[in-house]
Amino acid sequence: IASDGQAFVKFGRAVAQHCPDARCCAELLCAAEHTHTVSSQLGMVARVKAVTADSKSSSELLVSNARNLLQAVLHVLKAAEAACVKGLRQPPPGSEEEELAAFCLRWRKNLLRHRAEQSASSDRDELGLRKTGGRAEPTLTATVQEQSP
Helix, strand or coil: HHHHHHHHHHHHHHHHHHHCCCHHHHHHHHHHHHHHHHHHHHHHHHHHHHHHCCHHHHHHHHHHHHHHHHHHHHHHHHHHHHHHHCCCCCCCCCCCCCCCCHHHHHHHHHHHHHHHHHHHHHCCCCCCECCCCCCCCCCCHHHHHHHHH
């Protein structure tokens, strides 16, 4: 789990590198750094637990750190969503970041298509306001979960 957290750190830093919006970039880098810290902490706790006697408190600490890592990863994904909605600069061709940018672009197109469909076909109330409900907007978190094995 800790090494998977490091993958999200790499993802967050790569998106931040191609984000032209300074505020989104700063938020994403902060979230990635926090995720890196929590992931490293989880790795250390796991290594210590592996060589020590099994105790309830150490198991609770391990689970607590894993939950913290999950929250940190979700923060990275939310910050990446904001950066992707604003738009990303084009990475150099053939780089690993190019694949990442294509992934983010596909998600953004899916989001924009969903929003257009919702605004065109949504039911309206007696005041002409769009009713909420129906399908939820596609999120980057859901897209990542769909692609994980």
